[in-house]
Amino acid sequence: xxxxxxxxxxxxxxxxxxTISCSGSSSNIGSKDVYWYQHxxxxxxKLLIYKNDQRPSGVPDRFSGSKSGTSASLAISGLxxxxxxxxxxxxxxxxxxxxxxxxxxxLTVL
Amino acid sequence: xxxxVESGGGLVQPGGSLRLSCVASGFTFSNYWxxxxxxxxxxxxxWVANIKHDGSVKHSVDSVKGRFTISRDNTKNSLYLQxxxxxxxxxAVYYCAGEGExxxxxxxxxxxxxxxxxx
Numbered sequence: 001x002x003x004x005x006x007x008x009x010x011x012x013x014x015x016x017x018x019t020i021s022c023s024g025s026s027s028n029i030g031s032k033d034v035y036w037y038q039h040x041x042x043x044x045x046k047l048l049i050y051k052n053d054q055r056p057s058g059v060p061d062r063f064s065g066s067k068s069g070t071s072a073s074l075a076i077s078g079l080x081x082x083x084x085x086x087x088x089x090x091x092x093x094x095x096x097x098x099x100x101x102x103x104x105x106x107l108t109v110l
Numbered sequence: 111x112x113x114x115v116e117s118g119g120g121l122v123q124p125g126g127s128l129r130l131s132c133v134a135s136g137f138t139f140s141n142y143w144x145x146x147x148x149x150x151x152x153x154x155x156x157w158v159a160n161i162k163h164d165g166s167v168k169h170s171v172d173s174v175k176g177r178f179t180i181s182r183d184n185t186k187n188s189l190y191l192q193x194x195x196x197x198x199x200x201x202a203v204y205y206c207a208g209e210g211e212x213x214x215x216x217x218x219x220x221x222x223x224x225x226x227x228x229x
Contacts, residue, residue, distance in 0.1 A: 002154065010223050035215045037155070044205060044222065045147070045155065050215035098169050099145070099157035 003028065004089055006102035013110045015076040020105045022089030024070050028100055032092045034072040036065055038105075039086045050073060075110075076107070085107045112218050114206050119223030126196050126227070128142035132189040132206030132220055140164075140184035143209040145216060146191050148202035148225075158204070159191065174200075196227045 004079035005023040012018040013079045022034065047056055051063035052072065072091075076083055089102040118130040130146070145160040159170035159180040168180055179192045189206050204225055207217035 007156075033213065037216075039155065044219035045207075045216075047210075047217045049153045050210075050217075051213065054214070056214070056217055080140070086154075090155075090157070096172075098171055101155045101157060101158070104154035 002008065002103040003093060003096070003100035004040065004091065004102035006087075006089060006105045008103065009106050011108040011110055012076075012079045014079055014081065016079045017075060018079060020074045020076075020087050020089075022072045022074070022102045024091060024100075025074075026070060027095035028070075028091040028093040029072055030070040031068065031094060034067050035064065035090045036063075036074045037088045037090065039088060041086075045088070059065070079109055081109045083107060114208060114218055114220035114222040116204065116206050116223040119204065119225045121226045121228065122196055123229050124197060124227055127192070127194045128196065128225060130191040130193070130204055130206075130223060130225070134187045134189070134208065134218075137208070137218065139187040139208075143167075144180075144182060144189045145207045145209065146180060146189075146204055147216075148200075148204045148209055149197070150202040153202075156202075161189070193225070196225075198227050201225060201227045 033051045037045040038048050039045040052067040062078045084100045087105045093100045113135045116132045117193045146158040161168045161180045177195045190217035203222040205222045206220045210217040
C-alpha cells in the first residue's frame with residue numbers, strides 16, 4: 001500500500017481533459033510540495049510538475065498541477081496519444097523522513 | 111548535455127551484496143541532492159535513499175535501513191548504493207536521479223540498472 005493514493009487507471013479520448021488525483025495526509029501533501037512524474041515503460045521517469053503547480057521548461061502547458069489540503073491533482077488537457085504513460089505523484093513525508101510516491105496511474109488514450 | 115549513467119546491476123543470490131554506481135556529467139554534481147529510486151517488476155516507483163550535496167545528510171526508506179548505504183564522491187561526480195543482505199523483493203530497476211535548483215524536483219534521471227535477486 002502506497003502512502004499516497006492514486007487511482008490505478010484513467011482514460012480519455014484525444015482532445016479531452018483528464019484529471020489524476022493524489023491523496024495523502026497532513027505529514028506529506030498537507031504540509032509539503034507535490035511533484036508529478038511521467039513514466040514510459042523502459043524509459044527514465046520525467047519530471048512534469050514541481051512544487052504543486054510549476055512546470056519545468058519544456059513541459060507543455062497542457063499539463064497542470066494543483067493542490068488543496070491533503071490532496072493534489074494533475075490535469076492533462078488536449079489529450080494526445082503520446083500522453084499514454086504511467087503518472088506518479090510524490091511528496092516528502094515529514095513523519096517518515098523520506099519521500100513517498102503514489103502507486104501510479106496508468107493513463108490510456110482511447 | 112546532462113547525463114546520469116548507472117552501472118553495477120546484475121544477478122545476485124539472496125543474502126548477497128552489490129554496489130551500484132551512477133556517474134554524472136553535464137552539470138555541477140557537487141551542488142545537488144542525489145537520489146536512488148527503484149521500480150520492481152510490475153510495480154510502481156519507490157524512493158530508496160537520498161544524500162545531500164556534501165554527503166552530510168542521508169535518508170533511506172525503512173525497508174532498506176541497515177542493509178543499503180548511499181554515498182557519493184564529488185571528486186569523481188559519482189553516486190553509489192552499496193547493497194547488502196539482498197532479498198528477492200529488492201529485485202528492481204534502480205534509477206539514480208538528481209534534484210534541481212531550490213527543490214525543483216528530480217529533473218535529471220539515469221536510464222536505470224537492473225538488479226535481480228534470485229537463486
